[in-house]
Amino acid sequence: ALGRRPNDSLVLSGQVAEVHFLGSVIRIQVAVAGQIISLDKFNQHDRSPPAVGAPVELRVSHHDLLVLAA
Numbered sequence: 001a002l003g004r005r006p007n008d009s010l011v012l013s014g015q016v017a018e019v020h021f022l023g024s025v026i027r028i029q030v031a032v033a034g035q036i037i038s039l040d041k042f043n044q045h046d047r048s049p050p051a052v053g054a055p056v057e058l059r060v061s062h063h064d065l066l067v068l069a070a
Contacts, residue, residue, distance in 0.1 A: 001059050002041070005059060011060075012033075012057065013032070013057055014037065014057075015031050016051065016053060018052060023043070024042060026040070026041050
């Protein structure tokens with residue numbers, strides 16, 4: 001998710017690389033440490049998505065992580 005909350009355990013700082021409008025969903029691609037992370041958000045008509053190039057913070061719940069090793 002975008003933005004920091006109190007007591008977040010995992011927050012990544014990055015920069016918006018791309019924003020795609022997909023009807024009721026907005027796909028946001030964020031560059032973090034040379035990698036692209038994609039996230040989907042519901043399109044909220046009262047809020048604009050972040051602009052390409054804008055600095056953002058991503059919060060990740062440890063419940064939502066799946067680590068794959070090669």
